[in-house]
Amino acid sequence: MSEFEGNVRVTKLTVGASSCLLGEAVRYDGGHKANSHIMGTLAEYFEFRSFCPEIDIGMGVPRTPIRLARRASHVIRCIATDAAATDYTDALRACADGQRNWHENLCGYIFKKDSPSCGMAGVKVSGGVGPEFDGIGMYADKTMQNFPSLPCEEEDSLADTALRENFIQRVRAMGRWHALHERGISLRSLREFHSRHLGILMRHDRGGCEQLEKILTKTSEDLLPENARNYLIQFMTVLKNRRAGEFPG
Ligand code: SF4
Numbered sequence: 516m517s518e519f520e521g522n523v524r525v526t527k528l529t530v531g532a533s534s535c536l537l538g539e540a541v542r543y544d545g546g547h548k549a550n551s552h553i554m555g556t557l558a559e560y561f562e563f564r565s566f567c568p569e570i571d572i573g574m575g576v577p578r579t580p581i582r583l584a585r586r587a588s589h590v591i592r593c594i595a596t597d598a599a600a601t602d603y604t605d606a607l608r609a610c611a612d613g614q615r616n617w618h619e620n621l622c623g624y625i626f627k628k629d630s631p632s633c634g635m636a637g638v639k640v641s642g643g644v645g646p647e648f649d650g651i652g653m654y655a656d657k658t659m660q661n662f663p664s665l666p667c668e669e670e671d672s673l674a675d676t677a678l679r680e681n682f683i684q685r686v687r688a689m690g691r692w693h694a695l696h697e698r699g700i701s702l703r704s705l706r707e708f709h710s711r712h713l714g715i716l717m718r719h720d721r722g723g724c725e726q727l728e729k730i731l732t733k734t735s736e737d738l739l740p741e742n743a744r745n746y747l748i749q750f751m752t753v754l755k756n757r758r759a760g761e762f763p764g
Contacts, residue, residue, distance in 0.1 A: 527562040528690040529620065533627035534567035536670050541567040543580040552673045553625060560683060563625075564617065568632050568654035571613075572606045583631045583650040585643030593631050593653045604653055607632055611657035618662055622693065623686035626655045628669035635659070635669050664747040665689070666755075685754050688712065692747060700743055706731060709746075716753050723753035 534541045538549035553563070569578065580596045581603055595601035611618075618624075627633040630652050638650035659667060666685035672678045695708055709716075709731060716724040727749050734742040 527560070528622040528686055529564055530557070530561040530686060531618065531621045531624040532563045532565055533625065533630070533633045533670075534565040534570070536625060536627055537563055537565050539565060539567070541570050541576060543569075543574075543576070543578045545577050548627060548670075550670045550673070552679065553670060556679070557625075557673065557683070561623070561686065564621065566614065568607055568610045569603075571610050572603065574603075581631050583638055583640045583652075585640050585645055587643065589643065589645060591640055591650055603632075607653035608657040611654045611661065614658070615661060618658060618665070620693065621662075621665060622689040623666040623668075623682065624658065625673065626652070626667060626669050628671050630655075635667060664744075664751045666751060681755065684715075685751060688750070688754060692750075700739065702734060702736060702739060705734070705739070705743060705746065712750075716750070720753045720756045723749065723756070727753065 532553065533548075535546075535548045536550045536553050538547050538554060540547045542548065569581070570576070579598075579601075581593055582596050583591050584594050584599065585591050592602055593604045593607060595603070626635050628635070629638055631638055631650070632652045632654045634650070634652040635655050636651055637648045638652055639648055640646070640650040655667075659665070666682060666689055668678065668682045673682060691708070691711075695704055698704065709727060713724070716727065727746060730742055730746045730749065734746075
């Protein structure tokens with residue numbers, strides 16, 4: 516199945532995904548976490564780019580599991596469960612940086628929840644003083660920092676119909692943004708992009724939409740690269756408010 520823009524057939528949008536969610540046996544114990552919503556429903560819309568950061572940094576299968584641990588300084592590190600001195604934090608964060616070339620072309624990313632590498636939020640943190648479930652997987656954290664406008668969700672969110680529909684909407688919007696960039700972004704094309712989405716933006720978040728219009732008003736040719744980036748971050752923030760109905764197109 517392909518995406519359509521008007522009557523024009525385009526290739527499927529590419530979404531990054533934790534490999535284990537796609538049924539690949541890459542977990543520490545040689546298992547996987549195949550997810551039917553991803554491999555079934557979402558596969559009809561998107562092409563997945565599978566990636567396992569722990570495999571990428573050479574941990575192998577099977578491997579000693581890892582966990583997040585809070586140091587006395589409150590800094591959270593990612594260490595082996597059987598050897599606190601074996602620290603994977605820097606390697607996993609560097610791994611995310613090393614994927615920037617393909618990450619920048621993605622329209623979305625689906626991460627495995629609760630993983631010390633891939634979890635987006637609420638990952639268990641052991642030791643020290645502080646909340647027990649306030650960690651973020653090291654690879655996911657760095658990826659989201661590098662691309663703050665990239666639509667991201669964990670697999671359990673996608674079991675919720677409204678959240679899944681919202682994710683699909685944001686991914687499609689990111690696809691239109693990439694297409695805008697490929698054609699060459701200009702003040703005029705940015706304003707046209709905004710006009711095209713105005714109705715849905717207003718239904719999501721009227722105040723947020725006003726912020727977008729302020730960014731556009733302040734944008735001149737010399738400020739275009741920076742303001743286009745800020746516009747996209749705010750645009751995706753507005754769309755994530757899921758009070759809204761349908762997207763155009
Ligand atoms: S959660 Fe991430 S690191 Fe762990 S097996 Fe899945 S893809 Fe690999």
